[in-house]
Amino acid sequence: MTIRNQMNESGADVRLHGVARSWGATTALSGISLHVRAGSFCVLLGPSGCGKTTCLRIVAGLEQASAGVVEIGGRDVTALPPAQRGVAMVFQSYALFPHLTVAENIMFGLKARSVPKPDRLRRLDRAVEILGIGHLLARRPGQLSGGQQQRVALGRAIVAEAPVCLMDEPLSNLDAQLRAEMRREILALQRRLGITMLYVTHDQTEAMGMADQVVLLRDGRVEQDAPPADMYSRPATSFAASFIGTPPMNLLKLSHEGMVPGTGGPVLGPPRAAATLAGIRPEALRLSDHGIPAEVTHAEYLGADTVMVCSVGAEGRLLARLPGRVAIADGALVHFDFGPADLHLFDAATGHRIPQPA
């Protein structure tokens, strides 16, 4: 018990070494390695079908890895059943027991583990106080709203007092406003309890807003593993570049001379034999009398800013996010300028970032 509590004070490290999983011919994960530091918030991000859920379920022990090792708190748990791994999990569907009251749902695991009653009630009280669900304790899940069910599912994870908490797209069933609220709440909860969080989402705004560490997955591989700020400012691949940001980074195919085909300049990249992509974030672009020439196709006013969709050269498309309201007629010719640090170059064939001379 005391060991559990000590672990809980600071969460526990989670390490994956070459974890792979395949079903017959389909490979969900191929050799994932990552390290989530104790007490940190890690987001597994990626498009649908990239293997996020599989990865989380392998950490939970609900799925067996075909290869590789899972370590939690320095312990090899690869062969351990879920209950002995020291993890709590919040399911996308919440997985509440429909015939039990909220209180019974929250204490289900404590009863199953024969935690003594006073201890059970103390943990329940604490979770109820943190989540503000005292008035719901006697209700059944069917009598709760989506947000309230979500809170109960969180409560069940809190009372487990496990050093690691796993969440699989926990907010996907909520409306936009509630989602923003629960996002803040989950983050505050993780900070307050000091647990290690492994959080799965396909929504990059969630990842950017909550994570200490973002692990971007693509087709069962780690595409990039970095803090959100680095992922934004130095995407390792063109895929990472195009997945992060609203709207995501512009990627323009360059000619061998390093220009956008069909424009007379400027030169964006060094002349290369291999095909090159130039990446510029929409919010890095500003209107100017020189720079990349573009024709406005369409402007979308969003209140705080305006997203301008333009065509560049022969077949390029460029999105610019300009502050405030910008009134420019469709079809107008404009130029976009940007700082030298805002230009990212990628190899078009491999997608890898091309290092630039400082």
Added chain:
Amino acid sequence: MAGVRRETLQAWALILPALVLLVAFTHWPAVATLVDSLYTTPKGSRPPRFVGVENYVALMDDPVFWRALHNNAVYALVTIPASVVLALLMALAVNTALPGRPLLRMAYFTPTMLPMIAVANIWLFFFTPDYGLFDRIVGVFGMGRHNWLGDAATALPAMMAVAVWKEAGFFMIFYLAALQAMPPDLKEAASLEGSSRWNFFRRVTLPLLMPTTLFVLVNAVINAFRLVDHVVVMTRGGPDNATTLLLYYIYETGFRFWDTAMAATLTVVLLALLGTLAIFQFGVLGRRVHYR
């Protein structure tokens, strides 16, 4: 106003076919039976005569009636729990990922598809002295021949075995459907919480199956009084009324002894019994069932 009238008329027209059939084949016969039970049996030129509850009083003095009631009570108390528990166990077994699972499901369900008469004939062979299945099995353990259906001590248990065999597969289908409708993540959530398989079964599976259990129980109770085909084929109530069940006794009284008044009286008693049981089941169990 006219529109409402028209709709009402249409509504009546729509339920009329069902209503006619129900009244003609269910409600009217039931009422007629109740009336018949208050009269004597018409014989030859003698028309039925009103006698009030005299038939019921006579029934109280009929030892065969009491024997049938007792047999039926024992029959119900054994076959209902046995078939329901067996059904649940079979459903749990075929709900897990086993190789050849579809075949197993088929096998369990086969008795349900067979007509009771065919079932009775199969079991007639099982129970045959000397070379029947049962005698061969006990023969292996060195026991001698046994006339399973001819011995008053084993005839009723033999009937019960046939009924359980026939019913369990049918009830299993309902349990299996309910088990498959249960979201798998409940089990996963429980396994993360350290809940053992037995704990999960007791605290989650069983309560969530309660609506199914109620439905199955109601059907099992009705069938315990309704299914007598195998008695007709295998023992005809014998030996010495050891396997006479209520419905079989009604059949005998009505269509072999042609005492229609007494048969009507017995029918009313059976109906009252079933009605009371149904009210009890829905009233007491129904309140403790969690409906999703």
